[in-house]
Amino acid sequence: MKRLITLAIILSSIITLASCKKNCRCYGYDGNARDYSRQEVNDRGGSCPNMIYQANTRFYSICEWDN
Numbered sequence: 001m002k003r004l005i006t007l008a009i010i011l012s013s014i015i016t017l018a019s020c021k022k023n024c025r026c027y028g029y030d031g032n033a034r035d036y037s038r039q040e041v042n043d044r045g046g047s048c049p050n051m052i053y054q055a056n057t058r059f060y061s062i063c064e065w066d067n
Helices: 002-019 038-043
Strands: 023-027 033-037 062-065
Touching: 023 038, 033 038
Parallel strands: none
Antiparallel strands: 023 033, 023 062
16 A cells, blocks of 8 residues: 555656646747747746737747647
8 A cells, every 4th residue: 555655656746747847839930939938938928829929919820838
């Protein structure tokens, strides 16, 4: 039982750490992609899809969280 609980804690820690590495990937109209960290997205309003607009201009064609 103790081994099962330890395994569950380790697995949940790995999943938590892996999920923190997600980036918001934005694709420009020229085909180039730019990645923004979770912190950069939070600093600019906290929504990856809203990263399409930069300085009140539609800068990217699409922004989405990568897997």
